[in-house]
Every structure is written in structure tokens, then in C-alpha cells.
Amino acid sequence: LASQQKTSLANSTPSLDVKPVDSESTEATTTPPSAQQGAIGSGEQKDESIRLGKSFRIGLSGPPGVGKSTFIEAFGMYLVSKGHRVSVLAVDPSSARTGGSILGDKTRMTELSRHDMAYVRPSPSRGTLAAGYDICLVETVGVGQSETMVADIVDMFVLLVPPAGGDELQGMKKGIMELSDLVIVNKSDGALVDSARYAQIEYTSALKFVKAITSYWKARVIRVSSMGGPEAGVGLAWDTMKEYFDIMESSGELQKKRGHQRKIWMWRQVSSELMDLLHEDTQVRKMATELEAKVLKNEVMSGAAAHQIVEKFMKGMSSS
Ligand code: GDP
Structure with missing residues (x-):
């Protein structure tokens, strides 16, 4: 139980493997073997600017059933056809309480997961993002805190929505619109x-009321069919993402964003390590268990209990 508690999303570095990777550290490894072999689906134009020595992390979110897997399969295959190496990670929100773990199944993106230029859903290990895949897609279901967590990892946050406005849009949390650099109506x-089309208009006007994340980019809404081939929007999606990447990169905004993210993750790591220490302290644990019971019965206010726990912990630290 203690280990479950200490990995709660709020205070840990969930899924250590998806923490942001220094772009610099990936640069030496991002030239895929296929660069020498020639791109798969040859004849396709390659995106040199991203492939050569750069990495691009794209977050994809959206409600269940919106077509995330289908999109990622089509989009991933499109990217590998352009000579990219693509990795796909998924943050599982159902285990968000125990740290938003990475999904292990490879069953959904069958074609992409078999492709030697793609790496779908690796088992958790540190530094997977740096393993030579120039484009990393991080998928999350639009539930709970997983989106914020993903937004703090990626260069660009993309929201997939279904082809209906109205009710869905009403129910959509404003927070997720604020995170989005691109909305894809699938x-x-x-x-x-x-x-x-209707949804596209609705989301476009909804975005007018959302504060832009950066002055260099205004969130867009595009329509895509994930089942219709590149011409049906997957190509447009990539062109838009690449345009974002180029603008953010050349303006220095991307480096700034990554720096800011590293800062966020530094503090997450601090919280996480402090929580680890706190849970290892038997005196504190004993006291916390008692206080938990009292908080449950409403005999002690939660804030006061938290205060006592921290005080106990600090006393223990200073005497050790
Ligand atoms: P996820 O839960 O968001 O990963 O959604 P899936 O990728 O599993 O897709 C849910 C359903 O929507 C499946 O039956 C797909 O075949 C269907 N679907 C996904 N993308 C499209 C699309 O572009 N057009 C149509 N018509 N159906 C789609």
C-alpha cells in the first residue's frame, strides 16, 4: 500500500520512462538506420528538418472511441513512409492513481507495431524516448490528470474530437482546450x-475564447479521416504539426518550452523523492496512519493533519 500511495500522480514522477528527455541528448541517436537504407515507401519526400538530429514529441488525447488508435496507426504508417522512426507510448489513466503507467499491449496498432521503423508501447524503462526515434507519439485518454501530465512532456499537444459539436463541446473541459495546439476532428x-464540418466550426469559435499558450502559434482545428489515407487529412495533420515544430524551433520557443518542462519535472522529482523519504520513515508512517483514521472520521482537519505529518518528518530528519 505504501508503495501505491507514494506513486500517486500528484506527487510522483509518473511513468519515469515518459519524462522529458533533453533534446540535446537525443540528437546523436536520432538518425535512423533507414536513413542509409532509403525510406520505406521510397519516392516519398522526407522531412529532413526533423529527421536529422531533432526529436519531436507529440501528445495525442481524446475520449475513448474517437479513433486515437486508428489515427496513430494511419499517422504512424504515414510517418514511417516518410523515413521517420516513430515510437508510440500510451499513458494509461486508469492507473493514474498508481502513476499513470504505460500500456503494455500492442494489439491495437497492428500494422505499425510490426513495422521495423516503429516502436509501439515499450515496456517501461528509463530513457526510452531517447532511443533513436525522432518522432514520439504519446497517447492518453482524456481522463483525469493524464492530459496535463502528457502536456508537460510533449512539444505539441493534439486533441482528437468526434464529428459532432454541441453536447460534446459543452461537456469538454475548458482545461483541455487550453492545452491544445491542434484540434483534430476525426x-x-x-x-x-x-x-x-459543423464540429470544426464549433471548435474554431470555442478556441477564440481560449488563451493561446504561446504568441508564436494559434491553435487550429482540422478535419481528418483516419481511414481514408494521407489525402484524407493525415497528411494535413502532419503538415500542420511540422509547421508548428518549425515555427517553435526556429523562434527558440521550443527550447524555452522544454526548459520550462524540465523545471516542472525537477519539482515533480523533488516531491516524489520527498514523499519516498517520508513513507520510509516508520515514525511518520505510524503517525500518518493514526491521522488518516481521524481525518476519515472528521476529527482532525486534513490541513492540520498534513501539517503535523510534515513537522514530524522534519523533526525526524533534523535529528538523524
Ligand atoms: P480509440 O478508443 O480512441 O483508440 O478509438 P479507435 O481507434 O479504437 O476507434 C473507435 C472506432 O472508430 C473504431 O470502430 C474505428 O474503426 C472507428 N474510426 C476510427 N477512425 C475513424 C475514421 O476516421 N472514420 C470512421 N468512419 N471511423 C473511424
Whole structure:
């Protein structure tokens, strides 16, 4: 139990493997073997600016059923066809309480996970982001704190939404719109095209009321069909992301953002290590258990209990 508590999302560095990686440290390793072999699906134009010595981390969020897996499969295959090496990680919000772990299954993106230029859902280990994949897609289901966590890791945050406005939009937390650099209305095909258009208009106007994250980029809304090939929007999605990357990179804004993220993660690490120490302290643990019981019965205010725990911990530290 203690180990579960101490890995709670609020105070730990959840899924250590998805913590931000120094872009500098990845640079030496980001030239894929296929750069020598020639791109898969040859004849395709390659995106040299990103592939050569740079890494781009893209967060993808959206409600269950919106088509994240389908999009990532199509998008990932498109990227590998352009000579990129793509890794896909997923933050599992259902285990957010125990640290937002990485999903282990490879079943959903079947084609992409078999591709030798792609790395889908690695098992957790430190530094996987630095392992020579120039584009890293970090997927999360739009639940709880997982989006914020992902937004603090990635260079660009992309929100996938279904082809209907109105109710969905009403229910959409403002917070997630604020995090988004790009909104993709998925399933813009067949009978759904009209409602996708409608959603695009709705989200575009909703974004007008959302404060931009950076003065260098205004969030956009595009329509995509993940099932229609590159021409149906997957290509546009990449062009838009690449445009974002180029603007952010050349303006120095991306480096600033990554620096800021590293700062955030430094403090998360501090909280996490402090919590570890606190939970290892038997005196504190004993006291905390008693206080928990009292807080449950409303005999002690939570703030006061927290204060006592911290005091106990500090006393223990200073006497050791
Ligand atoms: P996830 O839960 O967000 O990962 O969603 P999935 O990728 O599993 O997709 C949910 C359902 O939507 C599946 O039945 C997909 O076939 C369907 N779907 C995904 N993308 C599209 C699309 O672009 N167009 C249409 N028509 N269906 C889609």
C-alpha cells in the first residue's frame, strides 16, 4: 500500500520512462538506420528538418472511441513512409492513481507495431524516448490528470474530437482546450462529413475564447479521416504539426518550452523523492496512519493533519 500511495500522480514522477528527455541528448541517436537504407515507401519526400538530429514529441488525447488508435496507426504508417522512426507510448489513466503507467499491449496498432521503423508501447524503462526515434507519439485518454501530465512532456499537444459539436463541446473541459495546439476532428468521412464540418466550426469559435499558450502559434482545428489515407487529412495533420515544430524551433520557443518542462519535472522529482523519504520513515508512517483514521472520521482537519505529518518528518530528519 505504501508503495501505491507514494506513486500517486500528484506527487510522483509518473511513468519515469515518459519524462522529458533533453533534446540535446537525443540528437546523436536520432538518425535512423533507414536513413542509409532509403525510406520505406521510397519516392516519398522526407522531412529532413526533423529527421536529422531533432526529436519531436507529440501528445495525442481524446475520449475513448474517437479513433486515437486508428489515427496513430494511419499517422504512424504515414510517418514511417516518410523515413521517420516513430515510437508510440500510451499513458494509461486508469492507473493514474498508481502513476499513470504505460500500456503494455500492442494489439491495437497492428500494422505499425510490426513495422521495423516503429516502436509501439515499450515496456517501461528509463530513457526510452531517447532511443533513436525522432518522432514520439504519446497517447492518453482524456481522463483525469493524464492530459496535463502528457502536456508537460510533449512539444505539441493534439486533441482528437468526434464529428459532432454541441453536447460534446459543452461537456469538454475548458482545461483541455487550453492545452491544445491542434484540434483534430476525426471521422470526417462518409455520412459524418457534415457533422465534422459543423464540429470544426464549433471548435474554431470555442478556441477564440481560449488563451493561446504561446504568441508564436494559434491553435487550429482540422478535419481528418483516419481511414481514408494521407489525402484524407493525415497528411494535413502532419503538415500542420511540422509547421508548428518549425515555427517553435526556429523562434527558440521550443527550447524555452522544454526548459520550462524540465523545471516542472525537477519539482515533480523533488516531491516524489520527498514523499519516498517520508513513507520510509516508520515514525511518520505510524503517525500518518493514526491521522488518516481521524481525518476519515472528521476529527482532525486534513490541513492540520498534513501539517503535523510534515513537522514530524522534519523533526525526524533534523535529528538523524
Ligand atoms: P480509440 O478508443 O480512441 O483508440 O478509438 P479507435 O481507434 O479504437 O476507434 C473507435 C472506432 O472508430 C473504431 O470502430 C474505428 O474503426 C472507428 N474510426 C476510427 N477512425 C475513424 C475514421 O476516421 N472514420 C470512421 N468512419 N471511423 C473511424
